[in-house]
Amino acid sequence: MAVAKILLYYVFTPLADPEAIRVWQRDLADSLGLRGRILISKDGLNGTLGGELDALKRYVRKTRDYPAFKDIDFKWSGGTGLDDEGGSLDFPKLSVKVRDEIVSFGAPGELEVDAGGVVGGGTKLSPEALHELVAERGDEVVFFDGRNALEAAIGRFRGAVVPDVATTRDFVAELDSGKYDELKGKPVVTYCTGGVRCEVLSSLMTSRGFGEVYQLDGGIARYGERYGDDGLWDGSLYVFDARGAVDFSDHAAVIGRCEICGSPASRTSDCTDAACPTQLVACEACAPAPCAEHARLVVE
Numbered sequence: 001m002a003v004a005k006i007l008l009y010y011v012f013t014p015l016a017d018p019e020a021i022r023v024w025q026r027d028l029a030d031s032l033g034l035r036g037r038i039l040i041s042k043d044g045l046n047g048t049l050g051g052e053l054d055a056l057k058r059y060v061r062k063t064r065d066y067p068a069f070k071d072i073d074f075k076w077s078g079g080t081g082l083d084d085e086g087g088s089l090d091f092p093k094l095s096v097k098v099r100d101e102i103v104s105f106g107a108p109g110e111l112e113v114d115a116g117g118v119v120g121g122g123t124k125l126s127p128e129a130l131h132e133l134v135a136e137r138g139d140e141v142v143f144f145d146g147r148n149a150l151e152a153a154i155g156r157f158r159g160a161v162v163p164d165v166a167t168t169r170d171f172v173a174e175l176d177s178g179k180y181d182e183l184k185g186k187p188v189v190t191y192c193t194g195g196v197r198c199e200v201l202s203s204l205m206t207s208r209g210f211g212e213v214y215q216l217d218g219g220i221a222r223y224g225e226r227y228g229d230d231g232l233w234d235g236s237l238y239v240f241d242a243r244g245a246v247d248f249s250d251h252a253a254v255i256g257r258c259e260i261c262g263s264p265a266s267r268t269s270d271c272t273d274a275a276c277p278t279q280l281v282a283c284e285a286c287a288p289a290p291c292a293e294h295a296r297l298v299v300e
Contacts, residue, residue: 003053004079010046010196011072012117018098026096035091039102043113046102050079050088075221090241103196106169122202122213127226146192146201153281154256155235187212195219224248236266258283
């Protein structure tokens with residue numbers, strides 16, 4: 001029986017012809033029946049793909065054949081399943097696009113990339129090195145969530161600072177607001193789903209005077225592979241596909257609260273208004289649910 005898997009990966013490296021890379025990657029993924037999203041810019045590649053395991057392995061080999069991509073760190077996750085054509089049920093289609101940024105902070109002019117990756121980013125910590133830092137520095141260590149508030153609502157590192165952002169593009173203004181200046185003299189560990197957002201976020205923080213900045217290498221996904229729910233992580237990991245969220249074990253904590261009834265919840269729901277892009281934390285009994293604005297309109 002064919003096994004469905006999902007790949008999460010990125011690499012920061014200068015690309016002279018992003019459009020040529022786009023055509024090659026589109027044709028490669030399509031020929032293998034893969035679905036998902038790949039973003040390409042002059043600064044690198046960022047992708048999430050789902051499909052049949054053997055097809056994904058072939059994709060990995062072919063992509064690493066390109067010299068600039070030979071050191072890509074691919075992270076694997078279990079997929080929901082496959083349709084009759086072998087395509088991932090977790091993604092509706094294949095999308096491969098060229099963008100100004102492979103992760104949209106709205107600050108392409110601030111990012112400097114060379115053959116070694118992002119210049120001026122935070123020091124990378126493996127999950128094991130993260131535990132060593134916490135053991136050595138204790139409560140002095142600050143976890144800084146590099147995702148949006150919705151993602152953090154259902155899962156985050158214990159005691160983490162969760163910035164008030166709805167999208168990645170909000171981070172620049174959030175950092176420039178001065179509300180986190182008290183952290184500039186502390187060891188700050190940035191983290192996100194797979195690591196790509198923290199590559200940029202940590203460089204933005206360093207350039208703004210944060211003196212000791214780290215980034216969790218491989219993100220929450222890699223940390224969960226190593227420690228599951230028996231470390232410093234609490235809750236479920238929000239993912240951008242049909243699964244919605246994943247748990248690292250059968251004893252994952254439920255830290256979210258349903259925005260409708262207030263009961264414990266570990267998943268999110270789209271607003272019941274099809275034209276509304278809002279997502280909210282909702283328990284199984286209440287989902288699907290209207291967002292706060294549409295709920296108010298119903299009452300009125």
